[in-house]
Amino acid sequence: MLSPTPPPGTRVLVTGAARGIGRAVADAFAANGARICVLDRDAVPEAPEGWLCRQGSVAVAADVEAAFAAMDAAWGGVDVAHANAGFSMNKPTTELTEAEWRQTVEVNLTGAFLTAQAAARRMLPQGHGLILFTASLFHAVGGADRAAYAATKGGVANLARALACEFGPAGVRVNAIAPGYVETWLINDLIARGRLDGEALMRRSPQRRLVQPAEVAAMACFLASPAAASVNGAVLAVDGGWTANGAP
Numbered sequence: 001m002l003s004p005t006p007p008p009g010t011r012v013l014v015t016g017a018a019r020g021i022g023r024a025v026a027d028a029f030a031a032n033g034a035r036i037c038v039l040d041r042d043a044v045p046e047a048p049e050g051w052l053c054r055q056g057s058v059a060v061a062a063d064v065e066a067a068f069a070a071m072d073a074a075w076g077g078v079d080v081a082h083a084n085a086g087f088s089m090n091k092p093t094t095e096l097t098e099a100e101w102r103q104t105v106e107v108n109l110t111g112a113f114l115t116a117q118a119a120a121r122r123m124l125p126q127g128h129g130l131i132l133f134t135a136s137l138f139h140a141v142g143g144a145d146r147a148a149y150a151a152t153k154g155g156v157a158n159l160a161r162a163l164a165c166e167f168g169p170a171g172v173r174v175n176a177i178a179p180g181y182v183e184t185w186l187i188n189d190l191i192a193r194g195r196l197d198g199e200a201l202m203r204r205s206p207q208r209r210l211v212q213p214a215e216v217a218a219m220a221c222f223l224a225s226p227a228a229a230s231v232n233g234a235v236l237a238v239d240g241g242w243t244a245n246g247a248p
């Protein structure tokens with residue numbers, strides 16, 4: 001039987017893991033005996049001993065490269081790179097500034113690309129590896145005030161498909177996870193600022209609840225396991241049925 005958990009000692013980079021989904025992913029891999037490197041613009045609170053924590057931006061190629069170089073030095077390379085860092089931009093299009101549009105693309109899409117590129121430069125020569133992206137339900141659907149966010153997440157999903165085709169022959173898999181509304185600072189902040197209606201969210205979700213960060217992390221760990229060896233180029237919904245629901 002194929003194991004549904006990542007092998008112990010797996011060398012994992014997670015971006016945006018100071019909190020939220022990224023932290024849950026890092027914790028879940030660590031619970032499976034993985035070695036963890038975090039790249040985040042913020043410091044990682046209460047990082048467990050042994051984690052490599054690098055402060056920097058995923059939108060800056062030198063910062064991304066420095067995180068992978070730290071893994072090279074400590075552990076001789078990388079097995080899993082999860083390009084998770086990102087943020088939500090909810091604003092009417094006519095009010096969105098050029099700088100806000102560019103920042104959303106820089107972090108959510110260019111940051112994902114730079115992380116994947118640096119990972120591929122190491123994984124392709126070694127002949128194995130997994131690149132993961134955190135997309136969003138907005139990779140597949142639109143929504144008012146989500147022009148920049150939906151454009152970047154659609155881009156991330158198709159980046160995963162393109163890279164899966166390019167890297168597959170060399171033994172490197174690429175997949176994206178598309179979470180629904182996850183209970184994190186990002187969502188709580190949008191609700192608190194009146195940019196999201198929390199009660200309407202619950203009504204719209206077939207499960208009538210937010211997705212938990214650990215549930216997204218569980219999918220990431222599964223994708224890094226031997227059981228997922230043929231899952232490649234997939235965009236996997238972890239959204240409680242949100243995108244399956246055509247009713248209001």
Ligand SMILES: NC(=O)c1ccc[n+]([C@@H]2O[C@H](COP(=O)([O-])OP(=O)(O)OC[C@H]3O[C@@H](n4cnc5c(N)ncnc54)[C@H](O)[C@@H]3O)[C@@H](O)[C@H]2O)c1
Pocket residue numbers: 015016017018019020021022039040041042056057058059084085086087088107111134135136137178179180181182183184185186187
């Ligand atoms: N929370 C949700 O409902 C939800 C749903 C779908 C997709 N997502 C996606 O999941 C990912 C994580 O979201 P979250 O909810 O955990 O958000 P969060 O705000 O709780 O955490 C995001 C983390 O990314 C870091 N970060 C932001 N910009 C960065 C940059 N330029 N360089 C390095 N680190 C940076 C932040 O410091 C933070 O630690 C994002 O890509 C987001 O779009 C979230």
